[in-house]
Every structure is written in C-alpha cells, then in structure tokens.
Amino acid sequence: MQEFDAIFRDLYRPLYLYALKFIDHDEDANNIVQDIFMAVYEKKLYHKKYDHLKSYLFNAVRNSCLNHLKHQKAVNRHASSAAIELKEAELRFFETIEKSLIEKETFAEIHDAITKLPAEQREVILLSRFEGLRNREIAEKLNIPVRTVETRIYRALENLRKKLTSQTFFILLNYFRQEHFQENLPNIP
16 A cells, blocks of 8 residues: 555656646646546556556547547537537527517407407408308308308408408418417407
8 A cells, every 4th residue: 555655645746747738727637637546446456566656647648639529619619519409409499489479469450350350250360260160051040041141251452451460361261271260369259
C-alpha cells in the first residue's frame, strides 16, 4: 500500500497536467487520472518497475483523454441532432396550433352566419351541408316539396355568401367534412 501511495503522490500532478493538455475541464481531467489510478490499484500494477509504470500511466492518460474526446464529440453530435429535432417538432407544433386557430375562427364565422339565417333556411342548410341529406330526404323529413327545399337552400347559400368572406364561403361549400364540422360547431337552434 505504501508503494501505491508513493507512486500516487509522485505522479498524480504530472498526469493531471498532462490530461489538461487534451481536456478543457479540470473535473474531467481529474476524473480520468483518478480512474487510471483506480485501475492500477485494482490490478496491482503498482508492483511494476517505476519507469515502466510511469510510461504506462502516461499512455493510459493519453488514451483515456482520446476516448473522452471521442465520447464528447458523439454526445455533442447527439445533442445537436436532438436540438434540431426539438426545433422541428416545435415548428410542427406551432403550425398545428396556427391551423387550429384558423379553423376555430372559420367555424365561429360560419356558426355566426348560420345562426343569423331565418329558421327555415337554417334548418335546410344544416340538414343539407352538415347532416349530408339529399334534397329529397330533406323534403321527406320536413314534409315539404323538393322544390321548396331547393329554394330554401339557394336562399340560405345566397345569404351566407353575403355574410361570409369568399374564402370562408368556399370552405363551407367544399371542405367541411360533415363529422369534423359537427364536432366543432356548437348546437345551432
């Protein structure tokens, strides 16, 4: 044990300074040297000739520093990659939020316009556009002629065209999936 203590006291500082030539952080250099001394102690290499052990320790420090640098390079590459992935995910998230806000504004605008329609127009437009019923089915359900259904739908669409922006009106006519709209549209009386 005294043999190990003497070697440690004699070579620790030069090995630590040697490690600092490769490694920027004091703590990392210290850990490398300590790990090497632990290996020397556990393997009882301190019984070797002093010159051989000294050479071995400097080589071990150099190799450990190179391994540490390779590891740091990999960690930095991974961290950089993870940071880029995080930024991409953040961009997708905000794009989704923006889309969602636009959809909600569109739903609100359409909802407001539909609630302002006369009751008979509101009823046929909801049955036609959002429940997906055909004019004949609406006529049967409301017990009115098909021609009356067609007229009410036409008048409802004309009123909505005046109340909605052209883009929102286009969305109303073409893009609303029935179930998607019903999920997001409050009950219209």
